[in-house]
Amino acid sequence: MISDKMVKTINDQIQFEFESGYLYLSMAAWFETQNLFGMAKWMYAQAGEEQEHAMKFFKYLNDVGASVKLEAIGKPETEFKSALEVFEKSLAHEKVVTVLIEKIYALAEEENDYPSQFMLQWFINEQVEEEDNVGTAIEMLKMSDGKAWQLLMLDGKFGERAGD
DSSP states (O other), X not given: OOOHHHXXXXXXXXXXXXXXXXXXXXXXXXXXXXXXXXXXXHHHHHHHHHHHHHHHHHHHHHHTTOOOXXXXXXXXXXXXXXXXXXXXXXXXXHHHHHHHHHHHHHHHHHTTOHHHHHHHHHHHHHHHHHHHHHHHHHXXXXXXTTOHHXXXXXXXXXXXXXXX
């Protein structure tokens, strides 16, 4: 049986995942104002993934007979200085998500909650991929050295993610 503490912790994570999606939507909107539609698509895809993550936790709580308690989500940042800054903020955010997932896993271990540990393993693997993807994007942006034509080439490359 899942503990009340684990239920609360997962409910908190559901809220954070929805907030993450909201942040990525804000980033996508900013990219669109910059006419960087490929990067906007990348962020829209990321927002969709965050929604899926929230729903995985949501469904898990329902599957174990616990109650989902949705809370309000905060207002995301909306102004950025550059594409590089957006992706750097995305990486910083993903690192926070990784820490939160690891804390939930540690709680599951502490409580000998094997079903939660099993479910969380997917998220641990996902976070490795998330940080790698954003880190690669940052390195590519740094290589462009702020040159407009290179940024536009990268924008097209990032837009290929839309099929995720």
